[in-house]
Amino acid sequence: MATYDFQMEDEAIATIDVSPFTAEAGRYPPDSERLKAGQALVEALHNLGFVKITGHGIQRDEIREALAWTKKLFDLPYEEKMKAPHPPGPMPHRGYSGLGKEKVYSQEDIKAHGDVADVSQELRKISDFKESYEIGSEEDPVQQNIWLPDAVLPGFRHYEVTLYKRLAAVSAILLEAISVGLGLSNEENATLTKLISDHHCQLRLLHYPAISRDQLQNGLIARLPSHTDWGTFTMLFQDERGGLELEDPKSHDFLHAKPEEGAFILNIGDMLQRFTNDYFISPLHRVSVPEVDTVPDSGIPARYSIPFFTCPDFYHTVATLPRFITAETPAKYEPVRFDQYGSIISKYQYQGDKM
């Protein structure tokens, strides 16, 4: 097996233990502990826009199991995976997309190319070498899940539906920690909680296949170019290979998020950036491939990851919370309806079967 080690530099990424928010009934920690953890989380998110989370209550075995199901799915023959194909176009964003079907780029890429049609053509010369499977809530009123027939991978649907609910519940805990850390009033908290709808989050399974040295040589392979996430925040689980890098918004250095068993990365999305008027920045992040001359002859190994994107309801309008608008920090963002914001971005990222 290849032993390529990504360069790891993640000392700057804070680790926040949110266990005061996950304690079982009857063992409720004092408010002071919750306040301390909430404030530490808010400070870390204010500094970088991303943190490592521990004490979230998801057991290591559960994370291993989630990654194992992801591998089982992508190990299936292509024809079997194509029994749950992602439809052409961006919506519904559900089901299986094969290698190179999705092309991700950032607002900066669009600005640099001047025109979204140009950016699409230009950047598509470099293929995103990954395959993905998108899952939403079974109760999502707008987008329906696209499942493999159960006989293709028995138990997969049941497992992923349960995982979705589990992660949605943890995301509500994180949102509560953020609210406590910011010291929001009940009224403000009510606005914050609307930023996550358990019927409209997205669970994504990702596989980045192994890449040989020859493939790297021609420079036409990317894993996941830098972008921001457009929901509220993202919880990201990656396997032991690592490879996720996030940008420090002040220095613009990309920091490697070293994988740590039992921890996940939480990064801010565009909705929470707008809600807080840039108090929290939605960080650029990417999964890059290393320079070819640093890679052993065996190439770089496959990688699996599972992001869970939290989002408001489709038709919810996200406006900046008034407390973040001051003389020093004037309002930067107009209120925006989530579906309208999302459609601007997603339209240019997905071409479905047209590729």
Ligand SMILES: O=C(O)CCC(=O)C(=O)O
């Ligand atoms: O695979 C990863 O680590 C990152 C995935 C990601 O950023 C995304 O899907 O938006």
Ligand SMILES: [Fe+2]
């Ligand atoms: Fe992302």
